[in-house]
Structure formats: C-alpha cells, structure tokens
Amino acid sequence: MTTTVTTETTQPTGFDHLEIQGVKKVFGENTAIERLDLTVRKGEFLSLLGPSGCGKTTLLRMIAGFETPTDGAILLAGKDIVSLPPHRRPVNTVFQSYLLFPHMNIADNIAYGLKQAKVPKPEIAQRVRESLELVQMEDFAGRRPEQLSGGQQQRIALARALVNRPQVLLLDEPMSALDRKLREEMQLELKRLHTKLDTTFVFVTHDQDEALAMSDRIVVMYDGVIQQIGSGEDIYANPHNGFVAGFIGKQNFIPAEVAATDSTTATLRTANAVLTAPTLTLRPATAAGEPRPLEIGDRVRAAIRPERMHVAPAGENSGEANTARGSVISYSFLGDVIQYMISVGDNDEILARVPAAGREPISAGTEVELSWDVDAVAVYDGEPGALGAAREGGA
Amino acid sequence: MSTQTRPKQPRSKRPATKFFGPAAMSFPTWAYALFFFIIPLALIVFYSFGYKPDQFTAIATDHLSFDRYPEAMSASFVSTFFATLRISLLGTLLCLLIALPFAYWLAIKVAPARRSLALALVMVPFWTNFLVRTLGWQIMLSPDGFLSNWMQSLGLLDGPLDILYTRTAVQIGVVYNYLPLMILPLFVAIDASGKKLREASYDLGAGKVKTFLRVTLPMAMPGVVSGCLLVFIPLNGDYVTATVLGGASGSMVGQLIANQFNTAQNWAVGAAMAMILIISTLVVVGVGFALLKLGQTITARLNSVPLHDGRA
Numbered sequence: 001m002t003t004t005v006t007t008e009t010t011q012p013t014g015f016d017h018l019e020i021q022g023v024k025k026v027f028g029e030n031t032a033i034e035r036l037d038l039t040v041r042k043g044e045f046l047s048l049l050g051p052s053g054c055g056k057t058t059l060l061r062m063i064a065g066f067e068t069p070t071d072g073a074i075l076l077a078g079k080d081i082v083s084l085p086p087h088r089r090p091v092n093t094v095f096q097s098y099l100l101f102p103h104m105n106i107a108d109n110i111a112y113g114l115k116q117a118k119v120p121k122p123e124i125a126q127r128v129r130e131s132l133e134l135v136q137m138e139d140f141a142g143r144r145p146e147q148l149s150g151g152q153q154q155r156i157a158l159a160r161a162l163v164n165r166p167q168v169l170l171l172d173e174p175m176s177a178l179d180r181k182l183r184e185e186m187q188l189e190l191k192r193l194h195t196k197l198d199t200t201f202v203f204v205t206h207d208q209d210e211a212l213a214m215s216d217r218i219v220v221m222y223d224g225v226i227q228q229i230g231s232g233e234d235i236y237a238n239p240h241n242g243f244v245a246g247f248i249g250k251q252n253f254i255p256a257e258v259a260a261t262d263s264t265t266a267t268l269r270t271a272n273a274v275l276t277a278p279t280l281t282l283r284p285a286t287a288a289g290e291p292r293p294l295e296i297g298d299r300v301r302a303a304i305r306p307e308r309m310h311v312a313p314a315g316e317n318s319g320e321a322n323t324a325r326g327s328v329i330s331y332s333f334l335g336d337v338i339q340y341m342i343s344v345g346d347n348d349e350i351l352a353r354v355p356a357a358g359r360e361p362i363s364a365g366t367e368v369e370l371s372w373d374v375d376a377v378a379v380y381d382g383e384p385g386a387l388g389a390a391r392e393g394g395a
Numbered sequence: 396m397s398t399q400t401r402p403k404q405p406r407s408k409r410p411a412t413k414f415f416g417p418a419a420m421s422f423p424t425w426a427y428a429l430f431f432f433i434i435p436l437a438l439i440v441f442y443s444f445g446y447k448p449d450q451f452t453a454i455a456t457d458h459l460s461f462d463r464y465p466e467a468m469s470a471s472f473v474s475t476f477f478a479t480l481r482i483s484l485l486g487t488l489l490c491l492l493i494a495l496p497f498a499y500w501l502a503i504k505v506a507p508a509r510r511s512l513a514l515a516l517v518m519v520p521f522w523t524n525f526l527v528r529t530l531g532w533q534i535m536l537s538p539d540g541f542l543s544n545w546m547q548s549l550g551l552l553d554g555p556l557d558i559l560y561t562r563t564a565v566q567i568g569v570v571y572n573y574l575p576l577m578i579l580p581l582f583v584a585i586d587a588s589g590k591k592l593r594e595a596s597y598d599l600g601a602g603k604v605k606t607f608l609r610v611t612l613p614m615a616m617p618g619v620v621s622g623c624l625l626v627f628i629p630l631n632g633d634y635v636t637a638t639v640l641g642g643a644s645g646s647m648v649g650q651l652i653a654n655q656f657n658t659a660q661n662w663a664v665g666a667a668m669a670m671i672l673i674i675s676t677l678v679v680v681g682v683g684f685a686l687l688k689l690g691q692t693i694t695a696r697l698n699s700v701p702l703h704d705g706r707a
Contacts, residue, residue, distance in 0.1 A: 116600035
C-alpha cells in the first residue's frame, strides 16, 4: 500500500514559510490582536495556545481568509495573501465542529475540494481513496456523515482537508469535542500524519497537554499578544513572564518582598518564610513588560513548580537552602504522583507533587517540612489578579 | 427471576390518560381532522356522484352515477382548467425565482439584528385581509389609476395601462399574494444550512456561486419543496384573486366551482369539478416530486466520485 499524499513544493523543512507581519485585528471597539509578528517554518507543527479570547482563533481565521486583518501582512511562501478570498488560498482548515457536508456521502465530502480545483475524475478517485487509507477509514466511503461517530467524522474532516495537499493545514481546536481517550488517540494520529506528510500544521488549542504532546513549537498567546514562542520544554522550564509561568503547568506563586541581594542571588521575604532566589532579574507579569534588575524593596511573586517541592515529616532536615513549615490539608493520589495541599502560616496554601514510588502518603493534619532547591525559584512582577489561569499560592 | 416485590411501574403519569385512554385524550387532534377534513371531503366525493333534481334543490343522492364528471368537463371548464394550471405553475415558479434571492439575502446578508424587521415587512401585508390587498392591486392596475398615470407621464406608456381584468393581472396578483408563503420556508431552510458550512465550502476552494449551488441550495431543498407546495396547492384553488383582478378573460377554475355551489346551486356538478381539481393537483404535485427526484439522482450521479471498487 503506497500512500503518497505529500506537498509538492521542494523547499527544505525549516524554511520560513508563513510569515505574519504586524497583523492587527480590531472588532468594533475590541482589539482582538495587537500588532503580531510570527514566522512559521515549513513542515513545522506549530501550536497557538492560550485561554479563550486570547486571539488564537482570530489569527487562524485570518490565515484561512475568513477575517481580514485591520492592518499588517500575511505572507505565504513570500506572497501576501491578505487580499485573496478563502477559496483562493492554498490552505485548508479542520474545523472544531468538523463541518462535513450532511447532504453528501464521505467520498463526495473528501472529493469536494478536488472538484473545485478541477482535478480530473480518475485522479480524484485515486486521491480520495488514498486519503481514506491515510486516516484508516477505507470502508466508510459510501456512508453519510451522520452515520459516523465524532472521532470518525474528525478523521474524515482531516482527510477532506489533507487531500487538497494544502501548503498549510490549519486546525481549529479539532479535538475539543472528543472524549479524553479518543483525544489522546487522535493526538498520536495527528502526529503520525504530520511526520508522514511533512505539511506545515498550525494548530489552535486551549489545552496545554495537547500542545505539549504534539508541537514542534508553541506560541503562547494572551490578550491578543504573543507571550512566548518556544519548544514545549523551553516554555515549561523557562517561562519569560508570569502569565506563561502560570498558564503552562501548575505553579505556586508566593507574594514576596526583596530583602537583600548579593552578586548572584536575591533574598525574598514572604509572610511566613525567607527564601533565596537564584536570580537578580525580575521577569515581567506579561509580555507587555520588560525584564529588569531586582531592587531591594520590590514587591514580587516567587514562583515554584509543585514538582520541585520536597515534602518530609517535620524535623527531618533536607539540607536545602529554602524551607518552610506547614501542615498537610489534603492529598490526592494520582497514580504516578501524590499531590499535597499544604497550608503554611495562616490560610496560605502550597501545592506539592512528589513521586509516589511506593511511598505511603502523608496523612492530612501531619506537620511537614517543605523544601526546594534555590534553582527552583523564579521571580515575576506582581499583579496576580489579572492572570486567571495561574494558580495562586502564598506562604 | 427475582422474587423481590418492586413497586409497580406507573403505566402513565396522568391519571386522566389511564382513565379515558389515549384515543380519548387525543380527541382534539383526530376530531379536527375528522370533522373539518375527512367528513367534508367525503361529502364532496359523495355529492359528485349525485345530481340536481329540480330548479329549487341543490343536490339529490337517491341514485348515484359518474354522469356529473363528463358534464363538468365542458369545453369552457377544460380551457379554464388549463389556464388555471398555467397561472399556478407559472405563479409558483415566479414566487420561487423572486423568493430565492430574497431569502438568501435575508438569511445570509442581513445582519441578524435587522432580520426581524425585514421579516415583519414580509409578513405584515400577508396578515392584511386577502381581499383588501387584492383590491389594492385593482386600484393600482386600473387604466386611470396612479401607476397608469405615472407611466404615461414618464412616457413609458402611450395609452392607459391595459392590464386590469386580464390573465396578466391575475398572475401579478397571485404572485404578490402567495410570495410570503414561499419566502418563509426558504428563509428557514437557508438559515439552517448555516454560515459555518459555507465557510467550510470556501475553505475547500469553492467560490460564492459554487457554494450556493453545491451546498446552500441542496441543503435548502426541503424548504424549496415545502414552499412550492404551500404556494401551488392553494393557488390552484384560489378564486378571490381571479374574481377581483381577472374579469372575463382571466378566470380560474375555483370561480367555476364557486359558481356551481353559490349561483347555479348545482352541488353535484360543483363537487365533480372540485374532485377533478383535487385529483389533478395531486397528480401535478406527484409529477413534480418525480421530476425532482430524477433531477437529484442525475446530479448525484454526475457529481459523485466513482471509486471503482464498489465502495462508493
């Protein structure tokens, strides 16, 4: 079985393929996207990740041609496509609600784009068969969309877009209607297709796990502005600002004040503890701000990932530089890890995740000592209230 | 089997249903159909086999025959019948041609906030008395009416407007009277096909015209069918429009039937004419459906992808 649905361009992978230059989009009085620049490389799997209303879908719709930018240019292989209507753009979309044509069978749905492109009939038949094979739905050609399950319809929607050999495949939260297990299957499927086809994928999602699992690069967006672009590891390990730190993964944010600085570290005083941070740089709350040097007296937020926390019964000294006393409020056993909610001082809560590894969970009410590496601490500028997705904690 | 005693499942939530039974509870529905449709229709069928015994009696049914049918099909009836059919078919077609772009515009181009206003503008004349709005056309189309005067003063006409009391006037009148019945189902059907599916079509390379022909129109077909039925069937039996606007040259078969019942007091012949009208209407509708199915099968054949392996 030879399945050869590939893009016909010969540019090497990594070539700057889709360029978004200074794009701005205003709806009435709302600015959905604020002067955005982004370059998508050829053959890349790029995710646009952010909470709802961050502008990611608007950006995708501008690439597809359903929205016109208020300002700026969108270049595909060097040519500005802003003035082209959607049906003239060499991109195809997989929609959130699949949008298969209910009055056509599956084969006719997939053939739709090829017919518009006036591809000869024998070739249409050939390519429809190939793309049905590609999504492993060969036996469904004659069915009607309403006879298929959500996951099956999603595969057909993928096949219907890919059969046209688009230069860029746009995916608008295509899995949000699927249940968890099916979603994980589809993620693997999509990754497999991407590897096989070498097509540029631009994937919109609000689900960070989905973005982390599939993407070559992730674009984190918030409030119409790109907050950070990078690989999953990079964004997780090295968030450039407080929004990214809180949005990707879980995070303990502890309000603190800078008490002292030396040549490489800063000493932060919180309500209930003193902790050392391995940095003299204050990272901004969002991409709107700039990093700046820490100064004594700055009110900041110290951020520590729950998995960097060590939890030990009180009295067992871990030898780490940063420690705090607390008591376990509750724990949840998540299989691979145990997640503790620990109160420190008055009404402040810290989230800690420790490997389960056969250990007995520490029961609620037990006095514990929290500790963490100096390296685990990052320092962000304040204003936690604006960041809905971030988990707030205090100590 | 379990020996546990379970509380007995209530067979019906309403005690009244249990007491009277479902047939009694659905009385309003079947009584409506029985008393206002089945019995009157059965009477018409029955009367069409009767005869007019003397000048002062409208109907007698003491001996039954098919003789009223040939009697009803006089030369003038047949010619009026075909004229009526022409007016109805042409009227339905014209309604469709006018309503389709209008409904498309209303469902797709008009901002949702203004849609109810536009729909109200369609509906308000429709809620006005049928006779009154038809009389309005009589005033407008009359040779010394304002339309005639304007067209003459603008130099569009040499003499007075010569439309009133012709078949053209009836044609204009029925299209006007029945247009809302075509617009509404078409609007609903086009609206239901949805913006998102049109976007999917554009995304796959189809322009606006192709999207209309391949997605919007096929999905709106149920609306087209119900609109055509809603217009054609009552239009075929209409006699008010023809009475007001048609005069001698623009009469419709509904008038002939009404004459038999009201003026000539010959219910048997009137009933036979009504039966001929009902049956022929059903035949035309049946032929229309067959043509539609044939057309859909042919377009489906032309458009489908032969996958050569029996799967499609």
